[in-house]
Amino acid sequence: MKYVDVEQVQKKMNARLMTNNLAKLLFFLSTIFGLIVLVILFYRVISQSLGWIDMQFLTNKLSTDPEKAGIMGAILGTLWLMVVVAPVTMLLGVGTAIYLEEYAKKGKLQAFIQTNISNLAGVPSIVFGILGLTVFVRSLDLGAIILAGGLTMSLLVLPVVVVASQEAIRAVPQFLREASYGMGATKWQTIKNVVLPAALPGILTGVILALSRAIGETAPLVVIGIPALLIPLPEGILDKFTVLPMQIYYWTIDAALVEEYANLAAATIVILLLVLFIMNSIAVLIRNKFQRRF
Numbered sequence: 001m002k003y004v005d006v007e008q009v010q011k012k013m014n015a016r017l018m019t020n021n022l023a024k025l026l027f028f029l030s031t032i033f034g035l036i037v038l039v040i041l042f043y044r045v046i047s048q049s050l051g052w053i054d055m056q057f058l059t060n061k062l063s064t065d066p067e068k069a070g071i072m073g074a075i076l077g078t079l080w081l082m083v084v085v086a087p088v089t090m091l092l093g094v095g096t097a098i099y100l101e102e103y104a105k106k107g108k109l110q111a112f113i114q115t116n117i118s119n120l121a122g123v124p125s126i127v128f129g130i131l132g133l134t135v136f137v138r139s140l141d142l143g144a145i146i147l148a149g150g151l152t153m154s155l156l157v158l159p160v161v162v163v164a165s166q167e168a169i170r171a172v173p174q175f176l177r178e179a180s181y182g183m184g185a186t187k188w189q190t191i192k193n194v195v196l197p198a199a200l201p202g203i204l205t206g207v208i209l210a211l212s213r214a215i216g217e218t219a220p221l222v223v224i225g226i227p228a229l230l231i232p233l234p235e236g237i238l239d240k241f242t243v244l245p246m247q248i249y250y251w252t253i254d255a256a257l258v259e260e261y262a263n264l265a266a267a268t269i270v271i272l273l274l275v276l277f278i279m280n281s282i283a284v285l286i287r288n289k290f291q292r293r294f
Helices: 006-049 055-059 072-103 108-120 125-139 146-170 174-182 187-216 219-223 244-254 260-293
Strands: none
Touching (some): 055 072, 072 108, 072 146, 072 260, 125 146, 125 219, 146 187, 146 219, 174 187, 187 244, 244 260
């Protein structure tokens, strides 16, 4: 008969409890540190923007005079950019995910494509800017217009949508597909009427994350030559434009020469955060609606 050393077991349990408590403390301190940095950032931005956000700031065009400068052009440019990025990203991203999960044969080719899509998500954003400059701005001779910028940003966020959509489609129970086939539905009818509605909440989550990243990126737009000058308000996807992150970038640089530009940059950051919050809130409401439905 084998005897249990109670004292030895107690020591092991105490060691495990101590390790668990240390890990819990470490994770708690990490969370607190992140929250403190976030609070300091918000406090600094909001305090610098006080007194600068008004209707004149929101509706005026860009100006060399800080007292008269506004961001209407940057707001319209950001919204027009999303008009291009959202449909292109959804169509290509979801379409690619459907093909890889439902149609592509499992094998080396499919694994190779999947690996490269996953790797693209980790490529620095400036590389996509160089790609956009080469293909859209120069090869297609589009110039630094909204369409070129939107297509460049679509390439940047496309891997996020593809991977998220694949995971959502993969999570749909197989018995739903089999039930649809059993009722005589074709493969496309099953995908359209069963798989996509069930996977829609996960797909929308990926799209939300993708658009949030696209609306806050600056490096690709700097590379393709998007200006932050006194330009006319954009009225379509073929117009030249600037966006909120670009305006923040240039005003931050100019703050070394004119102190008031730091306040303008802080005010623009607040507006950008509000735009992100509104967009994400609308998308989350839509996602929750479909999630309750299916």
